[in-house]
Amino acid sequence: MTIASDIPRITLRPEKQGTFLAHHPWVLVSSLVGRPKNLQTGDVADLVLPDGRFIGRGLFHESSRICLRLYSWDKDAALDDAFWQHKLEQAIALRTELDLDDPHGAARLIYSEGDDLSGLIVDRYGKYIVVQFTAQVIYQRADMILSWLKERLRPAAIQVRVDGRVARAEKMEPQQTWVHGEPPTAPIEIMEHGIRLQLDLNESQKTGYxxxxxxxxxxxxxxxxxxxxxxxxxxxxxxxxxxxxxxxxxxxxxxxxxxxxxxxxxxxxxxxxxxxxxxxxxxxxxxxxxxxxxxxxxxxxxxxxxxxxxxxxxxxxxxxxxxxxxxxxxxxxxxxxxxxxxxxxxxxxxxxxxxxxxxxxxxxxxxxxxxxxxxxxxxxxxxxxxxxxxxxxxxxxxx
Missing domain, CATH: 3.40.50.150 (Vaccinia Virus protein VP39)
Structure with a gap:
């Protein structure tokens, strides 16, 4: 598949190239040659060297310190729904390989940059899912992500969180909302290495535990x-x-x-x-x-x-x-x-x-x-x- 060449380009300072050739996902404004123009938050953009050589493709944020989050180093990749769903599936498959799909346990199903999904954290607590967005550019794709999680994982309920500190940095609104299913009305119970734990997903640090x-x-x-x-x-x-x-x-x-x-x-x-x-x-x-x-x-x-x-x-x-x-x-x-x-x-x-x-x-x-x-x-x-x-x-x- 060949992607149209009209994807906006953002030029990297040549002395910064090592970090991104190694596939670090965060591009700061200070790493760029000038400030990108005519781009809006959520737009797909390519990171290139001054001579035009392609480095990576990501999502632009016009007012965040991290102005570009890179998600692909393939110049032929389209950042469409199929692209994101493939990454989500890869992350879930890893947890299955790790034997972390115990229905009575808890696990981090998606770990942001660790799973090449910068800005997204997904935790499972028994039959409940907690989704934390830490980047506005990913939050803009929340409907697609939540729909996929609902169909793939069949949770009893899904909660969405946006931390206050993150909200300020990413120009978002803080959030802690149940968006699907029947929320728990009491603390839920999970098992951790034979230990019983009760977690109140409506009142907890981080995403629960x-x-x-x-x-x-x-x-x-x-x-x-x-x-x-x-x-x-x-x-x-x-x-x-x-x-x-x-x-x-x-x-x-x-x-x-x-x-x-x-x-x-x-x-x-x-x-x-x-x-x-x-x-x-x-x-x-x-x-x-x-x-x-x-x-x-x-x-x-x-x-x-x-x-x-x-x-x-x-x-x-x-x-x-x-x-x-x-x-x-x-x-x-x-x-x-x-x-x-x-x-x-x-x-x-x-x-x-x-x-x-x-x-x-x-x-x-x-x-x-x-x-x-x-x-x-x-x-x-x-x-x-x-x-x-x-x-x-x-x-x-x-x-």
Whole structure:
């Protein structure tokens, strides 16, 4: 198939070509020769070099920092419904290969750039689907996408979300709406590695639950068997529940949110777990208090929210991670286990490792890294887009 040559062209600065020849999907205005004219948000456009050589084809946004999102590196590809539906099918097929189609479980079916569908996230919770749009150019194709998901997956209901921060950046309206089927009137139940969880899809962080940590919770639990555990930023209690199920000793779970603690406590009751105590408050203050009182733990889990929302916050974020991990190391007995995580995409794996080394020096402790983990496989990392490798989970032994 030959595509008409009248597709608008956007010219890339030649010194920027390496990134996009490697198939990174985000083209910033600063990477272009001049500002494109006579293009509207959602228009198909080609990225070319100054000599006219084709690089990729994508969708243009006239007022976003990411002015072009690339979806194809084939000059003969038409970005029509069949093109998008093929990409959707490829993503769903991968989850089937990964055995993530358990009707009682939960999985990320489409992971934006990781599945070459920049701007689209689709999660399945049992028989319900939650669709998050993070780019206006993809949201403009919502009717087609939602119709395909409805026919392909046959969900009980579909919810559409547009996060407030994303809405501001992409010139969209925030949204959290059920658009198909019968919405759940009560929390739904899913299973995660044998643990029962109840999720309120009308009142939850992200798209319902932190699915990216699913396998890390399970992997960390084996190191926590028989140990006293401090779970910092516990949210709905995932790490604590996995630890308890694996045979951990007494567990103290902390979170700044009283609502999260309430839900985590309910999960402990639901699973018949009685060795978890729950408390809410500022996690840094709690750790400082424990250090002052010389309290000790045999294992600590750190799973804080994202500290680095932008590059200008990166240094402050690394300082916060340093402080949090240093405090944790001071609280661990010799040979204690530290499970430490970062979901800040701007903090690279090397950054995180370097931070841990600095925190260990400051705490005058030696550190052995037992495992370096990332997100679950339904969050595939695309090497051309380092931003897809946002989650770090290090399982360490503190000497």
């Amino acid at each position: 932190y699915l990216d940590q699913r396998d890390n919770r399970h992997a960390a639990a084996k190191y926590l068997r028989g140990r006293s555990v401090l779970d910092v930023c516990c949210y709905l209690g995932g790490f604590s529940l996995a630890a308890a199920r694996a045979g951990a000793g007494e567990i103290l779970a902390l979170d700044t949110s009283p609502r999260a603690i309430e839900l985590a406590r309910k999960h402990a009751e639901l699973n018949g777990v009685s060795n978890i105590q729950f408390a809410h408050g500022d996690c840094f203050e709690q750790l400082e208090t424990f250090v002052q009182s010389q309290r000790k733990f045999e294992a600590i889990v750190l799973d804080p929210p994202r500290f680095a929302g932008s590059r200008r916050n990166l240094n402050a974020a690394l300082q916060a991670y340093h402080r949090l991990n240093r405090l944790a190391m001071n609280l661990l007995v010799p040979g204690g286990i530290l499970v430490t995580c970062s979901c800040s995409g701007l903090v690279t794996r090397d950054d995180f490792r370097y931070m841990l080394a600095g925190a260990a020096r400051k705490a005058r402790r030696d550190l052995q890294i037992l495992e370096q983990r990332g997100a679950a496989p339904d969050h595939p990392v695309r090497l051309a887009c380092p931003e897809t490798e946002y989650l770090k989970c290090f399982i360490c032994r503190v000497l």
